[in-house]
Amino acid sequence: MSTLHILSLSPFEGGHLDTCLRLLQGGDALLLCGDAVHALAPGTSRRQVLQRLPRDISLYALAEDIEARSLSDLPERLIAIDYPAFVDICGLYSKSNSWL
Numbered sequence: 528m529s530t531l532h533i534l535s536l537s538p539f540e541g542g543h544l545d546t547c548l549r550l551l552q553g554g555d556a557l558l559l560c561g562d563a564v565h566a567l568a569p570g571t572s573r574r575q576v577l578q579r580l581p582r583d584i585s586l587y588a589l590a591e592d593i594e595a596r597s598l599s600d601l602p603e604r605l606i607a608i609d610y611p612a613f614v615d616i617c618g619l620y621s622k623s624n625s626w627l
Contacts, residue, residue, distance in 0.1 A: 535561035556585035
């Protein structure tokens with residue numbers, strides 16, 4: 528059973544990202560939105576962890592949030608999506624888990 532994990536909190540506060548990463552399994556996906564997209568910033572340890580995720584775990588981020596935070600030089604494996612695509616990918620996974 529595949530899960531879409533949705534993370535919106537800063538990766539530098541609390542342990543949400545670390546806990547989420549420990550629970551990811553093959554076939555799952557991680558969607559970064561809101562302040563969670565800061566994990567994509569070049570040169571951060573969080574980005575290095577995301578880049579080392581197994582290839583069978585999809586990595587998404589909301590394009591609007593990436594742009595709002597002026598992030599560039601994004602990981603090649605990242606799939607930037609808009610809100611309609613967000614709705615579409617929710618239907619691709621058996622369940623979703625929002626990390627609040």
